[in-house]
Amino acid sequence: MTQDATTRTAPAAGQVEDDLEQVVRTGGQLAAAMNGVLQGKPEVVRTSIIVLLAEGHLLIEDVPGVGKTMLAKALARSIDASVHRIQFTPDLLPSDITGVSIFNQDQRRFEFRPGAIFANVVVGDEINRASPKAQSALLESMEERQVTVDGQTYPLPDPFIIMATQNPVEMEGTYPLPEAQRDRFMARVSVGYPEPASEVAMLDQHGASSPLEDLQPVTDAARMARVIAAVRRVHAAEAVRQYVVDLATATRRHPQIRLGASPRATLHLLRASRARAALNRRDHVLPDDVQAVAGTVLAHRLLLTSEAQMARQSPSTLVSEILQRTRVPGAATPRTAR
Structure with a gap:
């Protein structure tokens, strides 16, 4: 497990203020962009941003149709960084997630083809519809931010966050997440049904087109890395x-x-x-x-x-x-x- 250092060189007071200002500004921009997509859920949006800044992974659990995937995609599109989506299905293989080594006939050697996990933001849709074997393929990447295939270790990009959605375990076709995997998610949120006024606003906003189509990035991976470093301090x-x-x-x-x-x-x-x-x-x-x-x-x-x-x-x-x-x-x- 990665250790959280508690002894650091104290930065200058002016630098601390600048760092905090950058954190607040970036967090506010992300919240504004995401709240424009997910109506009436500011606390859920804020929790998502907290998990991102704390270098964690987020599990979004609720019944179908309340905006779980919308929340994950809104955060992903708000950051100008690499984004991959994994649709978890019963026939998903671990190699689809982590990647696979393929033999190159011309060069007479194996080449690694990265899987969908190699991105700054990974959106895992309905993670508990995949088999426990496929779910377990995420364990190493979630904790150690790396992937090992055929004895070779490959680092994942920085920053790195998995935002996974799941339906309640009583829904048909679901597999409960193992305890070891639930423990690797920093937080779990439930979107819940919107308030009537927010649902009416959603009908107006989402009726003709998806607001995700107009969502523009408000930050990038390099800036997020600096903000995350400021949070560590x-x-x-x-x-x-x-x-x-x-x-x-x-x-x-x-x-x-x-x-x-x-x-x-x-x-x-x-x-x-x-x-x-x-x-x-x-x-x-x-x-x-x-x-x-x-x-x-x-x-x-x-x-x-x-x-x-x-x-x-x-x-x-x-x-x-x-x-x-x-x-x-x-x-x-x-x-x-x-």
């Missing part, structure tokens, strides 16, 4: 880092949770908190940042006990309960997450 005090660990530990000790948050989840929670702090023009992480992203970062990784499932508990509810019970740095008593 956002300071997280020792007390905040301990708070992140305390939340993860609480999920492992909760009597209704069979499998709690992994150390990778702890790292993802801190990175997402840094990205939210930077978008709010702060060079340091607050507990409020951790609380704001905890639900989307932790809930999809938790496995509940059979008793909790029978009681119709949800991982999101238990994360909210843990946030209320865990002492916040600088507070005398635990407080409810904002």
